Amino acid sequence: MISLHRSCFLSNTGISGSSSPFSYKLKKLPPASIKVTAVVPNRDRNNSVLIENNNTLKEVREDGTSSVADVDSNHTVAGGDRDVYYDDAATEDQLVTPWAMSVASGYSLLRDPHHNKGLAFTEKERDAHYLRGLLPPTVISQELQVKKMMRSIRKYQVPLQKYMAMMDLQETNERLFYKLLIDNVEELLPVVYTPTVGEACQKYGSIFRRPQGLFISLNEKGKIHEVLRNWPQKNIQVIVVTDGERILGLGDLGCQGMGIPIGKLSLYTALGGVRPSACLPVTIDVGTNNEQLLNDEFYIGLRQRRATGQEYAELMHEFMTAVKQKYGEKVLIQFEDFANHNAFDLLAKYGTTHLVFNDDIQGTASVVLAGLVAALKVVGGTLADHRFLFLGAGEAGTGIAELIALEISKQTNMPLEEARKKISLVDSKGLIVKSRMDSLQLFKKPWAHDHEPIKKLVDAVNGIKPTVLIGTSGVGKTFTKEIVEAMAALNDKPIIFSLSNPTSQSECTAEEAYTWSKGRAIFASGSPFDPVEYEGKVFMPGQANNAYIFPGFGLGLIMSGAIRVHDDMLLAASEALAAQVTQENFDKGLIYPPFKNIRKISAHIAANVAAKAYELGLATRQPQPKDLVKYAESCMYNPAYRSYR
Numbered sequence: 287m288i289s290l291h292r293s294c295f296l297s298n299t300g301i302s303g304s305s306s307p308f309s310y311k312l313k314k315l316p317p318a319s320i321k322v323t324a325v326v327p328n329r330d331r332n333n334s335v336l337i338e339n340n341n342t343l344k345e346v347r348e349d350g351t352s353s354v355a356d357v358d359s360n361h362t363v364a365g366g367d368r369d370v371y372y373d374d375a376a377t378e379d380q381l382v383t384p385w386a387m388s389v390a391s392g393y394s395l396l397r398d399p400h401h402n403k404g405l406a407f408t409e410k411e412r413d414a415h416y417l418r419g420l421l422p423p424t425v426i427s428q429e430l431q432v433k434k435m436m437r438s439i440r441k442y443q444v445p446l447q448k449y450m451a452m453m454d455l456q457e458t459n460e461r462l463f464y465k466l467l468i469d470n471v472e473e474l475l476p477v478v479y480t481p482t483v484g485e486a487c488q489k490y491g492s493i494f495r496r497p498q499g500l501f502i503s504l505n506e507k508g509k510i511h512e513v514l515r516n517w518p519q520k521n522i523q524v525i526v527v528t529d530g531e532r533i534l535g536l537g538d539l540g541c542q543g544m545g546i547p548i549g550k551l552s553l554y555t556a557l558g559g560v561r562p563s564a565c566l567p568v569t570i571d572v573g574t575n576n577e578q579l580l581n582d583e584f585y586i587g588l589r590q591r592r593a594t595g596q597e598y599a600e601l602m603h604e605f606m607t608a609v610k611q612k613y614g615e616k617v618l619i620q621f622e623d624f625a626n627h628n629a630f631d632l633l634a635k636y637g638t639t640h641l642v643f644n645d646d647i648q649g650t651a652s653v654v655l656a657g658l659v660a661a662l663k664v665v666g667g668t669l670a671d672h673r674f675l676f677l678g679a680g681e682a683g684t685g686i687a688e689l690i691a692l693e694i695s696k697q698t699n700m701p702l703e704e705a706r707k708k709i710s711l712v713d714s715k716g717l718i719v720k721s722r723m724d725s726l727q728l729f730k731k732p733w734a735h736d737h738e739p740i741k742k743l744v745d746a747v748n749g750i751k752p753t754v755l756i757g758t759s760g761v762g763k764t765f766t767k768e769i770v771e772a773m774a775a776l777n778d779k780p781i782i783f784s785l786s787n788p789t790s791q792s793e794c795t796a797e798e799a800y801t802w803s804k805g806r807a808i809f810a811s812g813s814p815f816d817p818v819e820y821e822g823k824v825f826m827p828g829q830a831n832n833a834y835i836f837p838g839f840g841l842g843l844i845m846s847g848a849i850r851v852h853d854d855m856l857l858a859a860s861e862a863l864a865a866q867v868t869q870e871n872f873d874k875g876l877i878y879p880p881f882k883n884i885r886k887i888s889a890h891i892a893a894n895v896a897a898k899a900y901e902l903g904l905a906t907r908q909p910q911p912k913d914l915v916k917y918a919e920s921c922m923y924n925p926a927y928r929s930y931r
């Protein structure tokens with residue numbers, strides 16, 4: 287626990303009474319449930335101290351007066367949720383303090399990624415913050431910095447170099463990183479996310495420079511709560527956690543899966559507006575079964591085969607208990623890229639006690655349902671009129687299938703079991719049928735229909751005659767010419783989704799889908815493909831990726847103070863996304879709105895999810911804001927620089 291002497295908040299710069307900028311005095315307090323959270327010398331406040339005590343914030347002003355606010359209601363305009371330091375909430379013309387453990391200044395200010403502005407520090411700031419001589423004389427705007435960075439990133443030919451340049455930027459100047467990402471989202475998404483993040487994970491050991499997330503390994507067993515304390519940020523609202531066993535379609539990458547939580551959380555901020563300081567990437571390292579990594583001298587994880595069974599469950603349980611204890615009931619935990627033999631169990635086990643959701647099972651389901659609902663406007667009919675065939679019956683495949691069945695059941699009042707019969711899945715052993723029931727994993731059993739066994743996908747296509755074919759196998763090139771042609775022979779407008787990531791694992795490319803179907807396919811893929819010209823017409827493939835859903839979904843949960851995730855919230859997110867597809871998008875063959883509008887899309891998703899949370903009685907933030915879309919927009923993090931007093 288620390289307390290600050292008054293001297294550090296009396297002057298304009300916050301440093302009077304000190305002989306050097308680094309001499310703020312910190313006084314040890316006896317252990318108590320009170321801690322000084324921040325000096326708040328901004329906006330309409332006089333200099334004051336915020337004291338956080340359980341869920342209340344007490345503001346003690348210089349004149350001796352004080353007031354108490356519920357932390358939960360400390361929800362600020364344009365500052366992300368629980369922006370207690372007010373530096374995100376401040377508009378660009380309001381002054382804020384570059385608050386770290388102390389007021390950052392001089393050399394340390396330039397090395398503090400949260401407050402560094404590089405050449406954009408003004409003359410006044412350079413004087414006030416001991417920056418004279420540490421920077422060359424020129425002062426440039428953030429816009430010019432963006433232009434300069436984009437130019438240098440575009441010069442790299444190799445995607446991994448672009449990725450590393452972006453990660454360097456995130457570690458040196460966070461606001462510039464997010465400004466770049468938000469303003470150039472369509473160009474930079476493939477750099478910080480799929481496909482490049484896949485290669486980054488594969489080579490993470492070689493490119494690793496500084497930790498950007500928490501590594502919790504078996505070595506930390508019994509100490510996870512202490513490890514969480516080592517993370518510098520305290521007001522965590524979203525955790526993305528992986529154990530690295532199924533990274534995209536690239537398999538077990540062990541500890542090097544860390545690139546995924548980091549990438550997902552940068553999208554939480556850029557696409558969904560959650561403050562970066564509220565995001566915590568975590569990798570649970572229980573070893574890896576990847577022999578190549580175990581023999582790689584640069585591998586950064588535990589050099590042992592994966593722990594399983596009780597040992598695995600105990601570490602995960604300690605982690606789940608510790609995060610809830612430390613960050614409270616409302617911290618959102620997103621499970622990401624776990625292998626399916628753990629993913630379904632973890633979701634079932636913690637779904638009733640924690641605010642958790644599995645992006646691969648649930649986020650993917652929501653984005654695909656949205657794409658299908660939009661596609662129906664082009665092909666006609668209702669969901670119940672269609673027949674769905676999946677290649678791949680794991681997390682993504684069965685997750686999507688279940689949400690489609692749920693939606694059909696809601697639309698038609700058909701029992702869920704009946705609705706499921708419209709959906710068939712093929713796994714590595716062939717079509718899932720009743721005769722295989724005894725050997726099927728639990729999550730596949732609901733999909734074992736009465737049907738003769740079929741081994742090959744092409745035979746399943748010709749036998750079942752699907753109108754929709756969805757690839758969730760993690761294996762590239764599995765939608766062959768024969769299969770796409772079979773879909774095109776059966777349907778005037780076949781719907782074909784190749785969802786596997788990264789691009790190398792896509793079941794087919796956009797070009798293959800359009801060419802082999804003679805321009806008739808309605809196509810979307812998990813990783814992005816460029817537009818395709820076929821017989822003089824340009825086709826725009828959609829990107830059916832859960833990145834459309836989880837940032838807005840998470841924001842909706844956070845802003846409503848939701849305590850549990852409910853399937854109806856996934857349907858609400860789907861509905862909001864599908865509603866964002868315009869006629870102009872349809873005219874270009876798109877069934878998803880362009881990513882360049884993602885913040886607006888996320889605000890609509892967040893609003894629909896929050897509305898559902900209120901309707902279900904799962905929202906704790908009261909009263910419910912009148913206009914949830916506006917409210918979501920007002921909560922979003924803005925990466926423009928702030929002016930320092």
Ligand SMILES: NC(=O)C1=CN([C@@H]2O[C@H](COP(=O)(O)OP(=O)(O)OC[C@H]3O[C@@H](n4cnc5c(N)ncnc54)[C@H](OP(=O)(O)O)[C@@H]3O)[C@@H](O)[C@H]2O)C=CC1
Binds near residue numbers: 785786
């Ligand atoms: N676009 C998006 O937003 C998302 C995309 N994905 C992608 O989906 C893919 C799968 O992920 P996920 O469902 O979590 O993985 P899982 O491991 O849970 O499932 C993979 C499924 O594919 C089956 N499979 C594997 N090889 C073949 C094959 N040659 N023929 C037929 N079936 C096969 C497996 O069969 P068996 O069960 O017999 O082993 C299993 O049922 C990944 O590439 C991932 O990147 C995932 C989430 C979101």
Ligand SMILES: CC(=O)C(=O)O
Binds near residue numbers: 623646786832
């Ligand atoms: C997109 C995603 O979550 C995956 O491929 O695993």
Ligand SMILES: [Mg+2]
Binds near residue numbers: 534645646
């Ligand atoms: Mg994933």
